[in-house]
Amino acid sequence: AQTVTQSQPEMSVQEAETVTLSCTYDTSESDYYLFWYKQPPSRQMILVIRQEAYKQQNATENRFSVNFQKAAKSFSLKISDSQLGDAAMYFCAYRSAIGGAQKLVFGQGTRLTINP
């Protein structure tokens, strides 16, 4: 079974600075998808960024980018120019690309605080 580990329960950063959230995963599959979700106090999980395992190029979405290291099974999220609205729980998630296995496997989450 796949597992996802986020080793940082909490992180904080000054507004306008850059922060990196860590995520490692364990799988025997070669084709899969990785995601970062943001969960604000409203509880709705919001997709931040996604990465296909077969792509070597790291995904980027505006101020959000990932560092995908397939051999190391590492998938970190970098947030540049942090804004107060970025404060939330962040979850790393794995999804198999095989057959009908459509569930997301989530890590434990990292609580991100933005200091003004």
Added chain:
Amino acid sequence: EAGVVQSPRYKIIEKKQPVAFWCNPISGHNTLYWYRQNLGQGPELLIRYENEEAVDDSQLPKDRFSAERLKGVDSTLKIQPAELGDSAVYLCASSPDGRYLWGYTFGSGTRLTVV
């Protein structure tokens, strides 16, 4: 376009009582998921529906949990009887179909407290 709608937003019940949660997915989304999120943890899948068929319910505690998705649209998740350990946030999500490769749309969840 309305997102995934869940109700109620909060529910407090005494142990051994029944409780039900309701989810209305995005219009046209054939696949519906129920996740449970314990405090301080990431969500875990309980059940996945393709239209009205439950195609993955391996993580659903069937002795006390049940779910249905009549007509392949709205879904209800029920717990009877509730236990203290069932306190959690119950999230519903939907996607266009089971082949949809990307992340899907979540609702805001129901926070259940069992006392």
